[in-house]
Amino acid sequence: MKRIIFPLTFLLFAATTITFTACNGDSQAAITIDDAIAIKLQPVTTTQYAPILKYSGSMASTAEARLSFKIGGIISGIYVKEGDHVVKGQLLATLDLTEINAQVQQAAQGVEKGRRDANRAQRLYNDTVATLEQLQNSNTQLQVAEEGLRIARFNQQYAQIRATESGIILKKLMNEGEMAGVGAPVFMLNGTAGNGWVIRFGVSDKDWAVLKKGDKASVEIDAYPNKTFTGIISEIAQGADLSSGTYEVEVKVLPGGARFAAGLFGTVRLQPATEQTVTMVPVEALTEASDKTGYVYTLNADGKTVTKNKVTIAFLENNKAAIVSGLDSAREVVTAGVGYLTERSTVKVIK
Incomplete structure (x- = not known):
């Protein structure tokens, strides 16, 4: 029987290949583990919130x-x-009365003619020459002429x-x-006879929806820098302005002994009575925040990936951010490690 003998170099090469493959697999596993970003989670809470709305406008009289x-x-x-x-x-002003006076004279002459016709018809009717219908028609024409004169004189008065x-x-x-x-x-x-002073301004549709007639307001007027005036919403427009697309709101301002004038500039802070539910999250959970918007990461059900949620911020208070929308169903948000995350990041939760 013939024996097959493998060269020593071939055996050494095979052993080296197996060892290298095993080591390479361990390296890939280590890399996968090391690429996971360590994060921490914090629970979120909900609370009721009435937003404070800030608008500006100029003073005007209700008269x-x-x-x-x-x-x-x-x-x-x-x-x-x-x-x-x-x-x-x-x-204050008058119109040229040439045409208007002529109309009055024309109407007056029409009345005189109507009287003559009515008197003539009455005499003819008494002599049984004219019919009752003719008498009634002449009287009607006189009344029409008299009303025309009244209209002309009224227009003359308001010229x-x-x-x-x-x-x-x-x-x-x-x-x-x-x-x-x-x-x-x-x-x-x-x-300027009364004390009815108001500030009018336009609000967005979202703010219009939470404002109601009778809501209180505080007013700061530039002419009185160290004084705050009490106001109340007296009117809310039921339709949008065609040019600006906003809804006009009128706030009545109580002078409180101060002297007001038309055109004074003021800032109005409104406190709607209607409350809305907001989600409170730690401030460190926010990323890429700008004005009233930002992003918050939440952990997915697999425990290894995250979702980037665009949120609307209502206000910041005591290291907490109030979120109006964007986190309706979230129970926890990512706080630590937020700066390193993207939507494709793999994460590991540190308790």
């Missing part, structure tokens, strides 16, 4: 009015300018603008010689 002519015409005279103080009933109350002319929108349309504003009047 603010846009004064205009009832009828159209050419402006013949304007007797005030912006910033003037006016008293109730003061004449001028008078101050509806004492106040200040904020803005003059038209000048002498211009054609004023029916109801087109000519003056902006800010009444």
Whole structure:
């Protein structure tokens, strides 16, 4: 029987290959373990929170009015300018009355003719020459003419603008010689007789949803730097402004003995009565935070990978961050090791 003899060099090569393969496998396992990022987890809690909303605006009077002519015409005279103080009933502007006076005269002549026709019809009816229908028609025509005269005289009366109350002319929108349309504003009047002062500003749709009429507010006015005024939401718009897309909110400000004027700039802090649920997480869990947004990592069910969650931050308080959205179902978040994580990271939890 022939024996097969392997050379010594072949045996040594085989042994070396086996040893190298085994060592290489151990190395790969070690690398996998060493690549896992050590992390720590912290539990999250939930609480009720009413956000404090901050807006700015200028002061205005609730007696603010846009004064205009009832009828159209050419402006013949304007007797005030912006910033003037006016008293109730003061004449501010007039239209050219040439056409308007002619309309009044025309209506008056129509009434005279209507009376003559009515009287003639009455005499003819008494002499049984005219019928009852003819008499009634003439009386109706007289009444129509009299109402036309009333309309013409009423329009003649409102071919001028008078101050509806004492106040200040904020803005003059038209000048002498211009054609004023029916109801087109000519003056902006800010009444100063009462104490009704408000600040108006636009809010986003999200803030509009939590605000209610009657919610309290605190107001800081630049003219009174060391004083805070009490305010209350008096009006909330039920539709968005077409130009800005915001919803107008009106906050009534109590003067508290201070002297207000139109145009004073103020900052309003609103405290909605409606509360919302927020998730509280440690501040160190946040990464890539900017303004009201940031990211928080959570551990997946396999215990080895993580998920990067985009969250909306409501506020920071006592080393805690209040999250409005983005962590609805999370019970724990990653705190230690956050700076080294990506969405593809392998992790190991350190208790």
